[in-house]
Amino acid sequence: MDFDLSEEQRLLKDSVDRLMADRYDFENRQRYAKEPEGWSRALWSAYAELGLLALPFDEAHGGFGGGPVETMTIMEAFGRSLALEPYLATVILGGGLLHHGGSEEQKATHLPQIASGDLRLAFAHTERQSRYDLFDVGTTAQRDGGSFILNGQKSVVLHGDSADKILVTARVAGSRRDRDGIGLFLVDANAPGVSRRGYPTQDGQRAAEVTLESVRVDAENVIGNPEGALPVVEKVTDIAIAALAAEAIGAMDEMLKLTVDYLKTRKQFNTTIGSFQVLQHRSSEMFIALEQGRSMAMFAAMMAQEQNPEERRKAISAAKVQIGRSGRFVGQQAVQLHGGVGMTMEYKVGHLFKRVTMIDTLFGDADHHLSKLAETGGLMAA
Amino acid sequence: MDLRFTDEELAFRDEVREFFRTALPDSIRRKMIEGHHPSKDDLVTWSRILNAKGWAVPHWPVEWGGTGWSPVKQYIFRDELQQAPAPEPLAFGVSMVGPVIYTFGNEDQKRRFLPRIANLDDWWCQGFSEPGAGSDLASLKTTARREGDHYIVNGQKTWTTLAQHADWIFCLARTDSSVKKQEGISFLLIDMKTPGITVRPIQTIDGGHEVNEVFLDDVRVPVENLVGQENKGWDYAKFLLGNERVGIARIGISKARLKRVRELASVERIGDVPLIEIPRFREKLAAVEVELKALEMTQLRVVAAESRREKGKPDPASSILKIKGSEIQQATTELLMEVVGPFAMPYHPEEEGRNEPTDGPDWASTAAPTYFNWRKISIYGGSNEIQKNIIAKAILGF
Numbered sequence: 097m098d099f100d101l102s103e104e105q106r107l108l109k110d111s112v113d114r115l116m117a118d119r120y121d122f123e124n125r126q127r128y129a130k131e132p133e134g135w136s137r138a139l140w141s142a143y144a145e146l147g148l149l150a151l152p153f154d155e156a157h158g159g160f161g162g163g164p165v166e167t168m169t170i171m172e173a174f175g176r177s178l179a180l181e182p183y184l185a186t187v188i189l190g191g192g193l194l195h196h197g198g199s200e201e202q203k204a205t206h207l208p209q210i211a212s213g214d215l216r217l218a219f220a221h222t223e224r225q226s227r228y229d230l231f232d233v234g235t236t237a238q239r240d241g242g243s244f245i246l247n248g249q250k251s252v253v254l255h256g257d258s259a260d261k262i263l264v265t266a267r268v269a270g271s272r273r274d275r276d277g278i279g280l281f282l283v284d285a286n287a288p289g290v291s292r293r294g295y296p297t298q299d300g301q302r303a304a305e306v307t308l309e310s311v312r313v314d315a316e317n318v319i320g321n322p323e324g325a326l327p328v329v330e331k332v333t334d335i336a337i338a339a340l341a342a343e344a345i346g347a348m349d350e351m352l353k354l355t356v357d358y359l360k361t362r363k364q365f366n367t368t369i370g371s372f373q374v375l376q377h378r379s380s381e382m383f384i385a386l387e388q389g390r391s392m393a394m395f396a397a398m399m400a401q402e403q404n405p406e407e408r409r410k411a412i413s414a415a416k417v418q419i420g421r422s423g424r425f426v427g428q429q430a431v432q433l434h435g436g437v438g439m440t441m442e443y444k445v446g447h448l449f450k451r452v453t454m455i456d457t458l459f460g461d462a463d464h465h466l467s468k469l470a471e472t473g474g475l476m477a478a
Numbered sequence: 479m480d481l482r483f484t485d486e487e488l489a490f491r492d493e494v495r496e497f498f499r500t501a502l503p504d505s506i507r508r509k510m511i512e513g514h515h516p517s518k519d520d521l522v523t524w525s526r527i528l529n530a531k532g533w534a535v536p537h538w539p540v541e542w543g544g545t546g547w548s549p550v551k552q553y554i555f556r557d558e559l560q561q562a563p564a565p566e567p568l569a570f571g572v573s574m575v576g577p578v579i580y581t582f583g584n585e586d587q588k589r590r591f592l593p594r595i596a597n598l599d600d601w602w603c604q605g606f607s608e609p610g611a612g613s614d615l616a617s618l619k620t621t622a623r624r625e626g627d628h629y630i631v632n633g634q635k636t637w638t639t640l641a642q643h644a645d646w647i648f649c650l651a652r653t654d655s656s657v658k659k660q661e662g663i664s665f666l667l668i669d670m671k672t673p674g675i676t677v678r679p680i681q682t683i684d685g686g687h688e689v690n691e692v693f694l695d696d697v698r699v700p701v702e703n704l705v706g707q708e709n710k711g712w713d714y715a716k717f718l719l720g721n722e723r724v725g726i727a728r729i730g731i732s733k734a735r736l737k738r739v740r741e742l743a744s745v746e747r748i749g750d751v752p753l754i755e756i757p758r759f760r761e762k763l764a765a766v767e768v769e770l771k772a773l774e775m776t777q778l779r780v781v782a783a784e785s786r787r788e789k790g791k792p793d794p795a796s797s798i799l800k801i802k803g804s805e806i807q808q809a810t811t812e813l814l815m816e817v818v819g820p821f822a823m824p825y826h827p828e829e830e831g832r833n834e835p836t837d838g839p840d841w842a843s844t845a846a847p848t849y850f851n852w853r854k855i856s857i858y859g860g861s862n863e864i865q866k867n868i869i870a871k872a873i874l875g876f
């Protein structure tokens with residue numbers, strides 16, 4: 097057992113941390129949010145130059161063969177800085193679906209483009225009725241010769257507004273909540289019949305409503321088995337949850353740091369408020385929640401690679417529960433201990449709080465995953 | 479001991495409930511149900527409806543528009559108002575400066591200000607907090623220097639709620655810095671139109687504009703706008719903060735939000751099962767209801783004891799109301815977030831007259847902003863940490 101980073105992983109961490117320290121302070125972040133796409137093209141290029149956009153892919157496709165630990169390192173840095181770029185949407189979700197579900201040809205076509213920063217992706221799965229159930233798919237894909245015709249509406253598609261292509265789950269067979277019969281389709285965002293309405297999200301990122309009206313998808317853009325895409329979708333979203341857990345840890349770590357700094361400098365009653373024992377205890381509780389979360393983020397990173405899907409899913413659910421709860425506690429207390437200042441847009445801490453809140457609602461909140469875990473017999477079940 | 483309302487109290491409850499059902503404009507009721515902030519016009523309209531009925535300031539002395547209701551009836555009235563759900567009359571006027579004026583002000587001030595507060599002709603804001611004086615309010619630095627028949631006021635206030643609409647601000651300012659910090663403070667009423675006042679907006683994390691910074695630069699305030707005695711302002715402020723805490727449990731608001739949660743959870747489904755039928759969710763909701771019921775009983779005990787207590791001496795139990803009341807309100811906003819699920823995500827800035835479609839179900843857009851915004855209630859009105867200090871002091875004695 098080894099919790100330390102390897103030499104290579106350490107180098108990666110140092111270079112990402114340096115990039116974010118140099119170019120992603122809070123002021124810059126707020127500026128990037130005002131750019132036309134809601135994130136920075138310049139930083140996207142910088143990520144490409146550093147090889148971050150190629151990280152999880154095989155060397156044959158221009159990648160670096162990085163695993164969940166490498167992803168965790170990057171996501172933690174992104175969480176700390178509140179990075180806005182569509183890394184999760186493009187590399188982890190979109191790229192992950194192609195990497196784990198696509199044919200050799202599909203990978204050879206698209207992954208190098210992701211790596212170079214030229215292709216941005218989004219993953220459209222949520223529907224009005226689906227809540228957090230990935231298998232609840234009402235969008236239809238009708239066979240038409242070798243092609244499919246897609247109809248339906250997808251909601252809260254992360255970075256769906258700036259994506260070049262969108263991976264869409266659609267039902268080829270079966271009824272709305274069947275686990276079988278779901279296909280995964282790579283749709284050109286500008287294809288006839290695709291309409292998108294982009295909007296900001298509560299945490300300052302971007303998402304879109306995507307409507308598909310008789311959208312034709314050719315055979316070459318069907319990812320994997322058109323009636324059996326769910327296992328790949330679940331695998332990749334589990335990897336994404338592990339990545340989000342790391343991002344949340346970065347954000348929590350930053351909140352604790354800002355709060356501790358504040359406790360050391362803010363004076364009331366002729367003393368720094370950090371001298372009040374209640375606040376000392378509160379910050380230790382935040383620290384505990386953070387470290388418990390960090391442990392589970394590491395667990396998630398390890399288990400994202402687990403071959404047995406049931407074991408993987410349980411572990412990821414457990415991590416999501418812990419991250420949701422830790423994030424809620426750390427976020428609420430960070431705001432509370434900042435007093436009025438924590439309530440304002442001008443300070444970073446409130447934005448971090450909002451980001452961890454939204455991470456909880458991505459791919460199932462803590463309660464959703466707790467139920468899932470309980471229904472499958474819990475973690476310790478033999 | 480009989481914990482039930484009397485027949486008379488029940489009849490009274492029906493009467494006010496019926497009034498709120500018919501007199502509250504539908505557009506305002508909808509906004510309240512959906513979690514939008516009522517506009518200035520909404521609040522003025524509603525305050526005047528209440529005032530026309532004679533119910534704008536029930537807790538005031540009868541001679542200034544009060545109703546003479548018993549504390550229990552006052553409670554029923556407020557509870558029904560919150561459950562309607564109707565906007566609460568602007569607290570800065572009717573609950574804060576109004577009582578200070580009728581308790582410590584002179585006859586001129588009472589005549590000049592009280593009727594206009596009751597009718598919301600004057601919009602008041604609270605100028606207590608400063609950048610360096612939050613929980614430690616007494617350390618405030620804004621000064622008022624006497625010059626002939628004026629005070630010259632200099633300093634900065636912050637977190638001033640709805641100062642952007644205000645006609646008047648009540649301020650604590652230091653009139654003597656040679657004495658103990660609590661002893662050199664005066665309570666001044668300042669016309670917001672006076673030269674030297676600048677209001678700068680502060681945006682809160684939910685995207686709203688509800689607080690402000692207020693800069694006072696050589697602001698000339700006539701001495702007749704001093705309340706009570708010079709250097710006695712801290713006593714008046716403590717009186718005011720005590721009153722603020724009593725109303726802060728907002729049990730009716732939590733009841734209204736739980737009702738909303740229940741309704742929406744009957745519409746939202748996981749698969750084909752309404753969320754409200756999922757045991758995990760139901761139990762969570764029931765647990766909050768239990769806490770709320772306990773708080774309501776505690777509140778009623780405080781109310782019942784009120785008639786026996788010395789005027790102006792708040793019950794230390796009011797800190798319980800503040801702490802539990804804020805925690806329960808915050809818990810209801812978390813439940814709402816859970817109901818909304820993935821549709822908590824889209825952000826729609828609140829703007830008057832905006833009519834773009836919302837993304838996702840139209841009731842979802844206020845869930846996250848309400849959750850974010852409601853974090854404030856454990857910070858203001860004496861933070862929950864300060865309230866616990868007060869309880870600790872009361873039970874430990876040091």
Ligand SMILES: Cc1cc2nc3c(=O)[nH]c(=O)nc-3n(C[C@H](O)[C@H](O)[C@H](O)COP(=O)(O)OP(=O)(O)OC[C@H]3O[C@@H](n4cnc5c(N)ncnc54)[C@H](O)[C@@H]3O)c2cc1C
Nearest residue numbers: 432433435436604606607612613637638639854858861863
């Ligand atoms: C939305 C909003 C609206 C407001 N509206 C108004 C208004 O209209 N008018 C007005 O005058 N003010 C208003 N306030 C200000 C509010 O009263 C203050 O924010 C509050 O008094 C806390 O002060 P502070 O923000 O400076 O925090 P601080 O006092 O700096 O507190 C920071 C943290 O330290 C804790 N702390 C402080 N002292 C102690 C202690 N002795 N023991 C343990 N913990 C302690 C606090 O609980 C908090 O968690 C508003 C605030 C908010 C957020």
Ligand SMILES: Cc1cc2nc3c(=O)[nH]c(=O)nc-3n(C[C@H](O)[C@H](O)[C@H](O)COP(=O)(O)OP(=O)(O)OC[C@H]3O[C@@H](n4cnc5c(N)ncnc54)[C@H](O)[C@@H]3O)c2cc1C
Nearest residue numbers: 606607612613614615616660719723859860864867868871
């Ligand atoms: C909008 C706003 C609302 C506020 N609401 C409240 C409120 O509801 N209740 C409230 O007490 N304060 C409130 N404060 C301010 C702050 O809590 C007071 O400044 C402080 O409690 C009194 O300090 P003092 O010792 O100088 O005053 P004192 O005159 O000595 O005491 C006033 C009261 O404060 C208590 N107190 C004194 N020191 C402490 C302490 N370290 N921790 C806790 N309590 C203490 C005392 O028991 C006493 O009841 C509020 C401030 C603002 C801006």
